[in-house]
Amino acid sequence: MNKMQxxxxxxxxxxxxxxxxxxxxxxxxxxxxxxxxxxxxxGKHQVSHMAGTDLTSELEDAPHDIEFLKxxxxxxxxx
Amino acid sequence: MAKVTREMVTKAGVNVDELVELLIKNAGAELTTYYYYTIxxxxxxxxxxxxxxxxxxxxxxxxxxxxxxxxPRIYELGGKLPDSMKEFHDLSACPPASLPKDPTDVxxxxxxxxxxxxxxxxxxxxICNLTAGKDHRTYDLSQSILNEEIEHESWFSExxxxxxxxxxxxxxxxxxxxxxxxx
Numbered sequence: 001m002n003k004m005q006x007x008x009x010x011x012x013x014x015x016x017x018x019x020x021x022x023x024x025x026x027x028x029x030x031x032x033x034x035x036x037x038x039x040x041x042x043g044k045h046q047v048s049h050m051a052g053t054d055l056t057s058e059l060e061d062a063p064h065d066i067e068f069l070k071x072x073x074x075x076x077x078x079x
Numbered sequence: 080m081a082k083v084t085r086e087m088v089t090k091a092g093v094n095v096d097e098l099v100e101l102l103i104k105n106a107g108a109e110l111t112t113y114y115y116y117t118i119x120x121x122x123x124x125x126x127x128x129x130x131x132x133x134x135x136x137x138x139x140x141x142x143x144x145x146x147x148x149x150x151p152r153i154y155e156l157g158g159k160l161p162d163s164m165k166e167f168h169d170l171s172a173c174p175p176a177s178l179p180k181d182p183t184d185v186x187x188x189x190x191x192x193x194x195x196x197x198x199x200x201x202x203x204x205x206i207c208n209l210t211a212g213k214d215h216r217t218y219d220l221s222q223s224i225l226n227e228e229i230e231h232e233s234w235f236s237e238x239x240x241x242x243x244x245x246x247x248x249x250x251x252x253x254x255x256x257x258x259x260x261x262x
Contacts, residue, residue, distance in 0.1 A: 038171075038174040038175070039172075039173075039174060041169065041170075046101065046104070046172060046202075046205065047097050047100045047101050047104065048097055061208075062205075063200075063201035063202070063204045063205045063208070064201055
């Protein structure tokens with residue numbers, strides 16, 4: 001089981017979901033593991049949202065709210 | 080491809096390649112939903128299931144119509160469907176509407192159905208937002224599909240006890256909003 005840990009934006013970039021890497025996304029200071037989500041295959045969501053990034057500002061324009069991300073496991077904090 | 084069509088959309092500030100990719104993903108969602116809803120509908124049996132079967136069938140046929148309506152627009156904007164149907168399935172904008180573990184559980188079936196429609200509502204809302212005032216044809220297409228997806232969601236939501244849908248089920252032909260794109 002992953003322990004909660006701190007992720008900088010630089011470290012988060014490594015978890016881009018490509019080439020077999022894990023896919024993590026940050027939002028509102030929390031880091032979520034979306035690796036196993038059908039909608040995050042290859043580290044990309046609905047064409048323009050990338051894993052390994054902080055999606056806080058992008059969520060404002062999304063057709064869903066933070067509740068959607070809360071379905072995923074929180075594995076750390078963004079610092 | 081419709082060259083000037085694509086130019087006009089680009090000039091209006093839309094990233095056409097991203098838009099085409101979104102249309103392909105949503106077309107994938109429609110065709111896979113048509114397939115998975117076939118399985119769901121077949122398994123909606125018994126006294127409870129029979130009530131939902133007709134609604135599921137209407138949504139199934141209309142989602143297939145949505146696929147048919149989107150495909151020409153993909154090609155007009157310079158895109159194409161994937162060569163592989165497996166790839167098309169896997170890039171779908173929405174997760175598979177798979178049969179629940181207990182197919183005799185009608186509430187579980189309704190939850191699968193309503194989540195599939197909600198994904199579609201979000202998807203077409205997003206495309207409408209991207210294209211409003213910029214790509215008039217894609218906007219018209221997406222808005223038409225969105226109208227039907229909203230009705231699908233409301234029917235299943237009503238059966239889940241979440242409140243009235245506000246309207247009747249289909250009376251007459253399917254796809255009252257999208258049919259103009261199917262001629």
